[in-house]
Amino acid sequence: MLDDYYEKFHADSGYERLLFRAGKGLQSRELNDLQSQVGHHLKGVADVLLKDGDLVxxxxLVVDSDSASALITEGDVYMAGQVRPVPSGVVPIDMSATVDVGVWLTHKVITEEQDPSLRDPAVDAINFDEPGAARLQQxxxxxxxxxxxxPDEAFYPVHRIExxxxxIKQPPPQLDAVTQALARYDREANGGSYVVQGMALSYRGAEQGVQSFSLEEGKAHIEGYEVAFATSRTTEFDYDPDIGEVKEEPKTFLADDQGIMRMxxxxxxxxxxxxxxxxxEKVTQLTRGQLAGGEDLLPDESVLEILSIKQGDTVYTQGADFIFLRNHISWQLSGQEPAGGSLYEVTYRYRKQLTVDFDEYGFSLDKQLADGGHIVDNTLVTIDYQWYRPRIDLIVLDRFGQIKRIKGQAAHQFPIAPKAPAHHLALAQVTQSWLSSEAPHIENLAVRAVSMSQLEHMQxxxxxxxxxxxxERLRNDANSQDPASKYGVFVDPFIDDDMRDAGIEQTxxxxxGELVLPLEADIHQLQVPNGRALTLPYELEDILEQPKQTGSMKINPYMAFEPIPADVRLTPSVDHWTQTHTNVASSITRRFWGGRGIRVRTQTVSTTQVISSSVRRAEFLRRRWVSFSLSGFGGGEALEQLTFDGITVIPEGQ
Structure with missing residues (x-):
């Protein structure tokens, strides 16, 4: 500030007004305090209705994905107790991150040195062309x-881009106190957190260590505050399964005819x-040491037992000729032993650790090993491995439009889903099996608003x-009064088809109350010439005519200057088809009445009774051709690309 500027207003002092007294000099500080005091009073009232960053x-804002920038039109934003004008601008943004676009508010002191027009313009006054009060420019x-x-500037966030x-924020202007009152009413009357429309979650895939989900466009209320997405949103979460560890899982080896066992x-x-x-089990040749009664080391470790030792036709007996001691063959007994330096054959079994190629479910073992040994059938196989434990995650949405994931507690089986934290709306549960061949199972469980028409239909x-x-009570009462079995004889009262076999075609x-032969009738429409009703000759006359009207309309009321986009039409735009399932093959003919004489009148009455109705997503769509019609291109506009559901469509003539 300026050296000769004085301002001592403090809200804590409790001063409500300045009382100017006669005969006392007017201080410049008092005028500055008066401005600060009035501004403080106005800010106290405005803060009740608006909050900093509210658009008035x-x-x-429009996101330009090609240039990675945000285009913002001029507007009025409430900041620091005032509604301040902000000119239009372009802000570069990071398309892969969450950014807050707002207004930077700075101030600058302007004196007569920067703006000579601030000097006193009164020509005949004593103070003509003399400096006066400076200005604080925003x-x-x-x-x-x-x-x-x-450091002296302040930032006020207005828009959020993810x-x-x-x-999308609530449309301006918004009175903050009114918004809070409406939010409180919504919480007390409807729970406050629910989906109005859309907001269905779907899985897109996993790559580079992340899982990608797509949230459908729509609108929701969270704690009474509205959150809306004009387009679908893609969100990514880390691929971070919980790891379980298993030690020495036992299996029994039993090879098939090809010597392979799947585990x-x-x-x-x-x-x-x-x-x-x-x-x-392995057979190997050992060389007897030169020392009589000595020991010979086996080539493999973790030997379990010696099955046999022989040299030519000589078979050596364990316990009489040799003993198995510390992975050695000891010839310390007084029995037979091979001559020093000679070869003899040893058959033994030992435990071996293998390296295997595995998939998500296990691996296969070949009975024959590369070193000449083979795995023994009906023996123990132990496996140490790590696996991905199943988990149920919860996808939630907060009142600021942020999509979050609440990780559940992993378990060996039947994991438990987490609960939604306070001030969040639960959108869907994601059951993670972590199998590459299976996508996570998504259950959309958000509470949805029910329209009045749906309530009427439910009523x-x-x-x-x-x-x-x-x-049904009347039928039961009739059946109880007129039972089907009387004195051992089966009786059908012919009230309805309940006593008939619904699985056999009825004749x-x-x-x-009578059993009659069914009648089949063909209804023919009377052919009318030219498809019109038969009438006497007539002429049309205008009884009441009003060819003109008076009205008014705003030209471009929303200040929209963007070019009108091209019009794309699909033919057909909606596909309807009917699937019919017949459960009862009984005839449905009731009665036909015939007329006599020269006049015959035919009347057809159709009755439709809806027993129940349900709406669910179709599992499969039928295949059919769809035509595209594009129009509304301006001069110089050319079609670069046309896609439908991710499939490139090439128009005729290109």
Whole structure:
């Protein structure tokens, strides 16, 4: 500030007004305090209705993905107790991150040196062309928090962009106190957190250590505050399964005819196989040492037992000729032993650790090993491995439009889903099996708002249920009064088709308590010339005519100057088809009435009764051709690319 500027206003002092007294000099500080005091009073009222960063007018933002920038129109933003104008601007953004676009508010002191027009313009006054009060100039410009213009500047966030998608805020103007009151009413009346439309979560795939999900466009209320997405959003979470470790899982080896055994682990999917220990039987040639009664070392470790030792036709007996001692063959007994330096054959079994190629479910073992040994059938195989434990994650949405993942507690089986934290809306549960061949199972469980038309339809269904219950009670009462079996004879009262076999095609019909032959009728429409009704000759006359009207309309009321996009039409735009399932093959003919004489009148009555109805997503769509029609291109505009559901479509003539 200026050296000769004085201002001592403090809100804590409790001073409400300045009382100017006669005969006392007016201080410049008092005028400055008066401005600060009035501004403080206005800010106290405005903060109740608005909060910093609220848009009052304009300030629309458009994300330009080609140039990775945000285009913001001019507007009025509430900041620091005032509604301040902000000119339009362009802000570069990171399309892969979450950024806050807002307004940087700076101030600058202007004196007569920078602006000579601030000097006294009164020509006849004593103070003509003399300096007077300086001015405090505000400078507002769009920017990012990372811009950091200086220590005396303040940043007020207005828009939030997540990965190139604008998080739609409540439309301006918004009175903060009114918004809070509406949010409180929504929480008390409807729970406050629910989906109005859309917001369905789907899985897109996993790559480079992340899982990608897509959230459908829509609108939701969270704690009474509205969150809306104009387009679908893609969000990514780390691929971070919980690792389980299994030590010495036992299996029994039993090879098939090809000498191969498939071993599936008890828990899957497998992350890594650390150890596979098997029992191997091997035949090898050893050289007898020169020292009589000495020991010969076996070539393999972890030897379990010696099966046989022989040299030519001589077979040596364990316990009489030799003993197995510390992975050695000891000839210390007084029995027979091979001559020093001669070769003899030893058959033994030992435990060996193998390296195997594995998949998500296990691995295969070949009975024959490369070193000449073979795995013994009906022996123990132990496996040490790591595996991905199943888990249920919860996808939630907060009131600021951020999509979050709440990780569940992994378990060997039946994992438990976590609960949504306070001030969050649970969108979906993601059951993670971690199998590469299976996508995570997504269950959309968000509470959804029910429209009044749906409530009316549900009310009608409840009424139909009560009516069906009353009819069923009447049927039961009739059957109890007129049972099917009397004195050992089967009796059908011909009330309805309940006593008939619904699985066999019937050749008779029950009509008004009688069993009659069914009738088949063909209904023919009377052919009318030219498809018009037959009338007497007539002429049309205008009875009431009003060819003109008076009205008014705004020209471009929303200040939209963007070019009108091209029009794309699909033919057909909606595909409807009907699938019919017949459960009862009984005839449905009731009665036909015939006329006599020269006049015959035919009347057809059709009755449709809805027993129940349900809506679910179709598992498969039928295949059919769809035509594309594009129009509305301006001069010089050319079609670069046309895709439909990710499939490139090439128009005719290109």
């Amino acid at each position: 007018k304009g300030g629309e 400078i507002c410009q769009w920017g990012l928090l990372s811009d950091a213009l200086g 990965q190139g998608t604008l998080i 599936d682990t008890d828990f899957f999917p497998v992350k890594s196989i650390d150890e596979v220990n098997v029992t191997v 009608n269904q409840i009424g139909d249920l009560y009516q069906l219950l009353a009819v 008779a019909a029950v009509v008004d």
